[in-house]
Amino acid sequence: MTSTLRKACIAVCLLSVAASAFALPPDFMQKMSAESRPMEDRMRDGARRPYQVMEELGVKEGMTALDVGAGGGWFTRVLSAAVGPKGKVVSQFGPRALQQNNGQGPKDMAASLGNTEAFFGNIAELPANSVDVAVTALNMHHGNAERNVPYLKEILNVLKPGAQVAVIDHQGRMGQENAKVHRMMDTDAKKWLQDAGFEIVKDSNILRQNADDHTLAVDDPRLARSTDQFMFIARKPAK
Secondary structure: OOHHHHHHHHHHHHHHHHHHHOOOOOOHHHHHHOOOOOHHHHHOHHHHOHHHHHHHHOOOOOOEEEEEOOOOOHHHHHHHHHHOOOOEEEEEOOHHHHOOHHHHHHHHHHHHHOOEEEEOOOHHHOOOOOEEEEEEEOOHHHOOHHHHHHHHHHHHHHEEEEEEEEEEEEEOOOOOOHHHHOOEOHHHHHHHHHHHOOEEEEEEOOOOOOOOOOOOOOOOHHHOOOOOEEEEEEEOOOO
């Protein structure tokens, strides 16, 4: 083997080791199916596809992740498994959640996961350039451009340069009152992201559901919580 070829082989091996060292933890799928994870969460995996979402977002072991508007904590638990014990998840609920039983539900969840902090402040209170990856899921349909562009700018501020966010929501239908059925147009989300300063990396179709025609309310039992959802992967510019 020539010296040049030997060096090339070593470089490839080192790259392979580096890639494996910063991939999802090997026990990620095991944690997704563990009985300690709420049954309701596990039942939603078919529609919400945790492994695929984490892969497309580029979540890796050891990262600091932010779940914006964490709600019931589905993404918090997924992110916790994805970043592993050497990583950290900030699960953001906002000040109102703290008023409910002193925020005990989120605090209990965070304690059980071990690598998670329940945060009850606004996103703007988090340190700038401190987060490797973020998710905001099913939150933006509650607002309009006046509310959501500043909201996205706050997320942009806490992300490190080059870091990414997944923006997920229920797909709406042009011409209908989407707010009444808790939906929104993906075109609005894309524009708001760009107006906030993000670069769109990918318009993913992995959460799409063809059986949903976008006319029913998202909690309609006929949908069985399997709504058609868009997902944008957007990046904070490196400079």
